[in-house]
Amino acid sequence: MYDIKKVRADFPMLNGKTMQGKQLVFLDNASTTFKPYSVIKAIDEYYFEKNSNSHRGDYDLCYDMDVEIQKTRETIANFINSEPNEVVFTSGDTEALNLVAYGYALEYLKPGDKILISEVEHASNVLPWYRIAKLTGAEICFVDIVDRRVTVDSINKAFKENKNIKLVALAHVGNVLGYMINAKEIASICHKNGALLVLDGAQSVPHMPVNFKELDADFLTFSAHKMCGPTGIGCLIGKYELLQKMATFHTGGGMNVNFNKSGEVIPLDAPAKFEAGTLNLSAIMGFRAAVNYLTELGMDNIHKHDEELFKYAISKLEGLASIALGSSTYAWFVSNNTVTATTTNISAQSNSAYLVIDNAAAGSTKTTSTSAATASETFSPDTKLYPAQWKNNFDSTGKKSGDEGFTSVVYQFESAYASAKDAATEKDGTRFAVGNPYTAAGKDYTLANTFYIGTGTYDGKFTNLNV
Numbered sequence: 001m002y003d004i005k006k007v008r009a010d011f012p013m014l015n016g017k018t019m020q021g022k023q024l025v026f027l028d029n030a031s032t033t034f035k036p037y038s039v040i041k042a043i044d045e046y047y048f049e050k051n052s053n054s055h056r057g058d059y060d061l062c063y064d065m066d067v068e069i070q071k072t073r074e075t076i077a078n079f080i081n082s083e084p085n086e087v088v089f090t091s092g093d094t095e096a097l098n099l100v101a102y103g104y105a106l107e108y109l110k111p112g113d114k115i116l117i118s119e120v121e122h123a124s125n126v127l128p129w130y131r132i133a134k135l136t137g138a139e140i141c142f143v144d145i146v147d148r149r150v151t152v153d154s155i156n157k158a159f160k161e162n163k164n165i166k167l168v169a170l171a172h173v174g175n176v177l178g179y180m181i182n183a184k185e186i187a188s189i190c191h192k193n194g195a196l197l198v199l200d201g202a203q204s205v206p207h208m209p210v211n212f213k214e215l216d217a218d219f220l221t222f223s224a225h226k227m228c229g230p231t232g233i234g235c236l237i238g239k240y241e242l243l244q245k246m247a248t249f250h251t252g253g254g255m256n257v258n259f260n261k262s263g264e265v266i267p268l269d270a271p272a273k274f275e276a277g278t279l280n281l282s283a284i285m286g287f288r289a290a291v292n293y294l295t296e297l298g299m300d301n302i303h304k305h306d307e308e309l310f311k312y313a314i315s316k317l318e319g320l321a322s323i324a325l326g327s328s329t330y331a332w333f334v335s336n337n338t339v340t341a342t343t344t345n346i347s348a349q350s351n352s353a354y355l356v357i358d359n360a361a362a363g364s365t366k367t368t369s370t371s372a373a374t375a376s377e378t379f380s381p382d383t384k385l386y387p388a389q390w391k392n393n394f395d396s397t398g399k400k401s402g403d404e405g406f407t408s409v410v411y412q413f414e415s416a417y418a419s420a421k422d423a424a425t426e427k428d429g430t431r432f433a434v435g436n437p438y439t440a441a442g443k444d445y446t447l448a449n450t451f452y453i454g455t456g457t458y459d460g461k462f463t464n465l466n467v
Helices: 004-009 037-049 060-080 093-108 127-136 152-161 183-192 240-245 281-297 299-317 387-392 417-422
Strands: 087-090 114-117 139-142 165-171 196-200 219-223 234-238 256-259 265-267 331-335 338-341 353-357 376-378 430-434
Touching: 037 281, 060 087, 060 234, 060 281, 087 093, 093 127, 093 165, 093 196, 093 219, 093 234, 093 240, 114 127, 127 139, 152 165, 152 183, 165 183, 183 196, 234 240, 281 299
Parallel strands: 114 139, 114 165, 165 196, 196 219
Antiparallel strands: 087 234, 219 234, 256 265, 331 338, 338 376, 353 430
């Protein structure tokens, strides 16, 4: 393992930086990472010593920049265990996924073909496929989430239930719950069924050793900025024969052999045919420095350190009155009249989550179903909340239109109140679906990415309500 104090000293953002008068502790690395001095120096080196274009001239500066690009390509290939000509520079993970979508899926999918994704993907691995489905007539299908993750069994089940799956797009490690899929086994299942696997590595490549050839995924995408590198640069790693088959996404200078007035264009071979225009050259140099920095620390060490931090966090959270850790699918708490949900084991965008309210004074309970943008509500626990009242409490903009016993309302509703009311059924406990109004064809309302951890009891009536 490395000396964490020495590692922290490598990052200027951690060198005396404070927030709200306290030493900065940054835990948002899943969003982006701070940059070490070596990465910043590499970016500066471009502007101070190597500022030129690439593939645009036969003079020393331009040639040197060509060499820098190739060095970075080789460094990344070695880091991820691919061939250098399988490394395509993109603006990041999002563009890399779009490149597969528009370069491969748009070219080869047809009506009746299916794209398999999961409901725990982030937007960049969902929205491009929605768009491709509309453009090609292909269909989107969702793999079942089992125990809050995508499993080998659920993938097998998806192939049995859905004919003509041609492409599977999954996060290697989820950005919400952090679970890692068995990518190698899933790739094998995909190939046996004639499908390709697109692996979103945005959250795996920065945190653990990832071996592209060993996993046998067809495509792998990731961003530099999540792995101590600059923003605005990332990679698509693709099997070379597939890259050669793909259509170009961007066209322009530097991606073609020649073109003529008849509209004929002869593209260069991959990866150059995907890298039209001037690349983010300073970021490419910083990207290589970031990979070298992580390699020096050791990806095994980084992964081990992540696991130790996780165990440490859990050990400190366990037993705290303000935190609930457990195995319940849904766990809800009330504190100071505010009902919130634990997310220790709730899958984002999975089945609808429900809030149980002990409607003690009402003498009976009802169940209603609707959607909200947040997961907390301040209310009077003795209020009778029936479906019609729930609907009538809000106008078409989602704003509260009547008191009805509420002391505060923080939900923001969409307009489909009638269908929510009609779907309501009487059951034990008053339940309300909580979460962003995320829908898919044929699906119920499901949770999106807004979560809260709540705690406490209310006058002894509400204690760790589990559904």
